[in-house]
Amino acid sequence: MPEVHFTLRWxxxxxxxxxxxxxxxxxxxxxxxxxxxxELLDRVRTGLSEASDRVAAKYGFACSSAMDQLARIEARARAFEGGEDASVLCTRIEG
Incomplete structure (x- = not known):
C-alpha cells in the first residue's frame, strides 16, 4: 500500500x-x-480513518500509525482553536 506524506503549515x-x-x-x-x-480537522479525520480502514481491509488490522498521526494533528490544532485566523495550509502532498 503506497504511503503518502503531507505537509501542513499551522x-x-x-x-x-x-x-x-x-x-x-x-x-x-x-x-x-x-x-x-x-474543516481541516474534519478532512484529516475522514482521510486518515479511510486510510486506516484500507489497511484493515488488506491486512486484517487497523493502522495505528494513522490514528497516532490524527491524534498529533488534533493536539496541535487545539492551540489555535478560537483564533481569529485559525486556518491551515496544506503545502504539499508526496506519494
Missing amino acids: PDGAEERCYSPSTAIKRHLDAGKTYPLD
Whole structure:
C-alpha cells in the first residue's frame, strides 16, 4: 500500500510533515489549499480513518500509525482553536 506524506503549515507558520498509510488522504486534501481549522480537522479525520480502514481491509488490522498521526494533528490544532485566523495550509502532498 503506497504511503503518502503531507505537509501542513499551522497558523503560527510552523510546518509539520504528516503521514498517511495510503493515498486515501489525497481525496480529502489538496496541496496549496488553505482550510479553516475545523474543516481541516474534519478532512484529516475522514482521510486518515479511510486510510486506516484500507489497511484493515488488506491486512486484517487497523493502522495505528494513522490514528497516532490524527491524534498529533488534533493536539496541535487545539492551540489555535478560537483564533481569529485559525486556518491551515496544506503545502504539499508526496506519494
